[in-house]
Amino acid sequence: MSYSITINGQAHQTDVDGDMPLLWFLRDTLELTGTKYGCGMGLCGACTVHLDGDAVQSCLVSVGEANGKKVTTIEGLSKDGSHPLQIAWLDNNVSQCGYCQPGQIMVAADLLKQNPEPSAEDIDTAMEGNLCRCGTYLRVRKAIADAAEQMKGGAK
Amino acid sequence: MNTQLKELNAITRRDFLKASGLSAGGLIIGVSLPMGVLGAADSADFEPSAFIHIAKNGDTTLFCGRCEMGQGISTALPAAVADELEADWTRVTVLQGDADKKYGPQDTGGSQSINKMLEPMRKAGAAGREMLVAAAAKAWSLPVADCYAKSHVVYNRKDGRKLPFGDLVELAGELPVPGEPVLKTRDQFRYIGQPLQRHDQDEMVVGKRIFGADKKVPGVKYAAIKHIPVLGGSVKPLDKSKAMAIAGVVDVVVIPRFENPYGTVGGVAVVADNTWTAQKALDALGVEFEAGENGSFNTTEYKQQLLRNVEAPAKVEFEKGSLDQAFKDAAKRHSATFETGFLSHSPIEPMAGLVWVQDDSCEIWASTQDPQGIQRTIGAYLERKPEDITVHVMAAGGAFGRKFKCDYIVEAAACSKAVGAPVQLTWSREEDTRTGYYHPCSAHRVEASLDADGNLTGWLHRAAFPTISSTFNPASVQPSADDLNAVSKHLYGVENMRVESGMARAHTRIGWLRSVYHIFYGFVINVFTDELAHEAGVDMAQFLRKMYDNNKDPEQQEQIKRSRGVLDKVVEMSGYGKNMPAGHGIGLAVHHSFASYAAMAAHVEVKGNDIKVHRVDCAIDCGLVLNPDIATAQMEGAVTMGLGFVLHPGISFANGAVVNSNYHDYPIPSVGEAPTKINVGFVGQQYRSTGIGEPGVPTTAPAVVNAIFAATGKRLRSMPIKLA
Ligand code: FES
Ligand code: FES
Numbered sequence: 001m002s003y004s005i006t007i008n009g010q011a012h013q014t015d016v017d018g019d020m021p022l023l024w025f026l027r028d029t030l031e032l033t034g035t036k037y038g039c040g041m042g043l044c045g046a047c048t049v050h051l052d053g054d055a056v057q058s059c060l061v062s063v064g065e066a067n068g069k070k071v072t073t074i075e076g077l078s079k080d081g082s083h084p085l086q087i088a089w090l091d092n093n094v095s096q097c098g099y100c101q102p103g104q105i106m107v108a109a110d111l112l113k114q115n116p117e118p119s120a121e122d123i124d125t126a127m128e129g130n131l132c133r134c135g136t137y138l139r140v141r142k143a144i145a146d147a148a149e150q151m152k153g154g155a156k
Numbered sequence: 157m158n159t160q161l162k163e164l165n166a167i168t169r170r171d172f173l174k175a176s177g178l179s180a181g182g183l184i185i186g187v188s189l190p191m192g193v194l195g196a197a198d199s200a201d202f203e204p205s206a207f208i209h210i211a212k213n214g215d216t217t218l219f220c221g222r223c224e225m226g227q228g229i230s231t232a233l234p235a236a237v238a239d240e241l242e243a244d245w246t247r248v249t250v251l252q253g254d255a256d257k258k259y260g261p262q263d264t265g266g267s268q269s270i271n272k273m274l275e276p277m278r279k280a281g282a283a284g285r286e287m288l289v290a291a292a293a294k295a296w297s298l299p300v301a302d303c304y305a306k307s308h309v310v311y312n313r314k315d316g317r318k319l320p321f322g323d324l325v326e327l328a329g330e331l332p333v334p335g336e337p338v339l340k341t342r343d344q345f346r347y348i349g350q351p352l353q354r355h356d357q358d359e360m361v362v363g364k365r366i367f368g369a370d371k372k373v374p375g376v377k378y379a380a381i382k383h384i385p386v387l388g389g390s391v392k393p394l395d396k397s398k399a400m401a402i403a404g405v406v407d408v409v410v411i412p413r414f415e416n417p418y419g420t421v422g423g424v425a426v427v428a429d430n431t432w433t434a435q436k437a438l439d440a441l442g443v444e445f446e447a448g449e450n451g452s453f454n455t456t457e458y459k460q461q462l463l464r465n466v467e468a469p470a471k472v473e474f475e476k477g478s479l480d481q482a483f484k485d486a487a488k489r490h491s492a493t494f495e496t497g498f499l500s501h502s503p504i505e506p507m508a509g510l511v512w513v514q515d516d517s518c519e520i521w522a523s524t525q526d527p528q529g530i531q532r533t534i535g536a537y538l539e540r541k542p543e544d545i546t547v548h549v550m551a552a553g554g555a556f557g558r559k560f561k562c563d564y565i566v567e568a569a570a571c572s573k574a575v576g577a578p579v580q581l582t583w584s585r586e587e588d589t590r591t592g593y594y595h596p597c598s599a600h601r602v603e604a605s606l607d608a609d610g611n612l613t614g615w616l617h618r619a620a621f622p623t624i625s626s627t628f629n630p631a632s633v634q635p636s637a638d639d640l641n642a643v644s645k646h647l648y649g650v651e652n653m654r655v656e657s658g659m660a661r662a663h664t665r666i667g668w669l670r671s672v673y674h675i676f677y678g679f680v681i682n683v684f685t686d687e688l689a690h691e692a693g694v695d696m697a698q699f700l701r702k703m704y705d706n707n708k709d710p711e712q713q714e715q716i717k718r719s720r721g722v723l724d725k726v727v728e729m730s731g732y733g734k735n736m737p738a739g740h741g742i743g744l745a746v747h748h749s750f751a752s753y754a755a756m757a758a759h760v761e762v763k764g765n766d767i768k769v770h771r772v773d774c775a776i777d778c779g780l781v782l783n784p785d786i787a788t789a790q791m792e793g794a795v796t797m798g799l800g801f802v803l804h805p806g807i808s809f810a811n812g813a814v815v816n817s818n819y820h821d822y823p824i825p826s827v828g829e830a831p832t833k834i835n836v837g838f839v840g841q842q843y844r845s846t847g848i849g850e851p852g853v854p855t856t857a858p859a860v861v862n863a864i865f866a867a868t869g870k871r872l873r874s875m876p877i878k879l880a
Contacts (some may be wrong), residue, residue: 095354138830
């Protein structure tokens with residue numbers, strides 16, 4: 001069977017096994033490695049992408065389930081790294097090893113879309129599923145708050 | 157990565173000197189580490205291990221052999237070089253060197269990079285500046301004193317004429333390299349001490365940073381592995397057909413144990429067209445194992461055994477004064493028993509790497525802290541010379557000591573050899589959790605005596621834990637005198653002391669984890685100290701100050717002063733000693749490790765069994781701080797990791813195998829557990845720079861446990877803690 005998935009605006013046809021998690025389709029088949037593997041069980045958030053606009057953990061979504069849908073990965077979040085979150089991430093020097101950060105940013109982007117003015121509690125709740133072994137959480141919180149502030153200004 | 161580095165790595169060291177000297181266009185200054193001998197590119201028998209290259213257009217490149225794993229070393233060190241060179245930071249690029257002896261030792265651990273490399277690297281930068289200034293002086297026929305460098309340009313003091321660095325490299329290259337260039341004084345620093353942005357942040361936020369798990373080469377195959385779960389066990393005979401029947405499977409590779417400290421415990425791998433197919437086929441195989449000699453290892457019993465081994469007198473490894481007399485004369489004696497658990501590194505990027513073994517070459521792309529260790533280990537495994545193994549150092553998605561070892565690379569090599577193709581091996585999280593080089597569990601029996609004035613007069617410390625040495629030498633069955641140094645040399649200056657080592661044979665692989673044995677020493681010593689302060693009727697800060705005052709050992713005076721410095725600072729930052737609302741408490745801890753000094757105060761709230769760490773204040777003395785923002789981030793990370801060590805369940809074993817599997821049963825701290833505030837204060841900046849990656853870890857757990865006591869009056873003596 002053949003599947004068609006639009007990834008970062010580009011249509012892809014594939015006949016891989018429909019049970020293959022989207023994560024591995026992205027990483028191994030398409031070689032889009034910005035989406036990371038950390039646990040394969042929906043526990044770490046490193047694999048987060050947007051599926052038809054909503055944040056999902058791509059280790060838990062199969063290629064078959066993504067059929068006919070639009071996927072955005074970290075590589076497609078913005079054309080040139082100019083998403084307010086990406087800028088806030090740089091301004092706050094959030095990354096240590098950086099491995100978890102694509103997943104953090106993809107979840108944060110979803111949060112700000114749904115809740116442009118999140119409280120500190122909203123941020124913690126939204127980010128709870130994204131683990132960072134380097135311990136960058138304080139900066140993740142701050143960067144999201146900064147980006148929200150920035151986007152509010154932009155909308156005025 | 158980039159062609160410049162590729163070319164440089166493709167040539168031998170001697171050719172390097174020729175090829176990258178003036179003939180390649182530009183000025184090269186080499187520095188051999190760790191001695192810091194400087195030299196020019198064209199001297200025949202000089203073998204530099206780090207390089208500064210300034211091209212004719214002024215673009216400046218630093219080659220650095222240390223491994224970046226999140227601690228910011230590839231920013232902090234080059235910034236210091238750029239400062240001495242008077243380079244413009246925005247024109248400096250940093251390249252990570254592949255594995256090669258020309259970079260000197262490349263193993264990145266023990267918070268040693270800054271400690272050992274800073275001075276020599278600064279000298280190299282200063283030498284470059286002096287050569288460029290001398291070149292300009294020559295061009296203008298002026299005395300050197302009339303010229304100075306600033307931000308990639310040399311100026312003429314007399315008439316304001318100027319020449320950019322790039323225009324001077326040719327002339328400078330003809331000048332001798334100064335042996336002892338004059339380093340900048342602190343007031344002249346432009347980058348050292350500034351919160352410069354890390355140079356590697358940009359690619360991280362767009363998903364372009366290539367980690368070991370991300371590397372691709374044409375024709376790459378993907379592997380998944382199941383390890384022999386019990387150390388020394390074996391794979392039962394196997395029917396490969398169930399895996400081979402799955403479309404996309406290339407081969408099933410049985411990998412025997414490779415008994416080498418960095419080798420593999422052995423297992424079964426499947427190589428396929430993609431990782432998922434390999435994982436699926438591996439499951440279909442239904443691999444079974446024989447447990448072998450460690451099959452009855454079980455953490456509950458093992459810990460009880462260790463506790464028994466520290467109850468009775470054990471092997472004396474250190475003694476001073478007369479402990480028996482001190483105990484006899486004591487106004488008060490206090491004793492306690494502590495236990496700590498096995499811990500796993502669990503970086504979010506599991507063990508992963510890409511290996512291509514061919515008849516006449518072996519090329520490796522790995523997340524690693526020790527590329528030369530890979531050369532040695534794979535050389536031994538393939539029976540080839542280490543220098544015939546090419547290792548490209550990829551960004552590591554967290555390492556914390558685990559990626560010193562290269563068992564995963566051995567396994568990828570076995571797969572590549574078997575299938576005759578490049579193989580990318582990514583361990584599953586489960587394999588990562590269960591196939592570690594664990595931080596060891598430990599048991600401690602501590603007893604101390606106080607005189608009538610509350611002075612500490614005697615200290616008995618008996619410790620038992622399986623050692624890191626056991627991984628290198630199975631005959632190591634208990635801590636050595638060196639392994640007990642954190643106790644025998646600690647800074648309380650107790651006059652009567654005995655330190656004993658209890659038996660603890662290892663049944664699993666033991667390894668370095670960020671701050672190593674200091675994790676439990678920091679815990680035990682600080683919690684016990686808080687207990688003693690309580691016995692003496694003072695708070696811990698007062699008790700510590702008294703002990704520091706009593707310590708007259710001339711060799712420890714600087715260490716005491718610096719410990720006291722961080723203590724005073726953290727008391728001031730946190731308000732330690734002030735009244736707290738019911739259920740809240742502040743706990744203190746001070747620890748010296750890796751040549752740095754850390755003090756922490758944790759503000760904790762306890763509600764039933766719920767523990768919330770609201771705020772942590774940290775004072776750190778790591779000498780001169782190169783980049784305060786990176787140093788602060790390291791402390792934030794250390795606190796967060798330390799919280800996990802004390803609040804989350806450890807690794808446990810049953811029937812020889814690890815019971816935990818993934819982040820649900822070996823949880824690591826999440827954002828909700830991170831304190832609202834982590835304040836970091838720096839003291840002791842007049843001292844030489846020392847490490848920051850590890851020294852913040854040991855104080856976190858005891859500060860939290862002491863805070864729990866302050867909040868509830870409940871004494872906890874295990875890590876992870878057991879409430880109720
Ligand atoms: S890899 Fe998908 S949540 Fe961890
Ligand atoms: S930055 Fe290393 S895991 Fe998050």
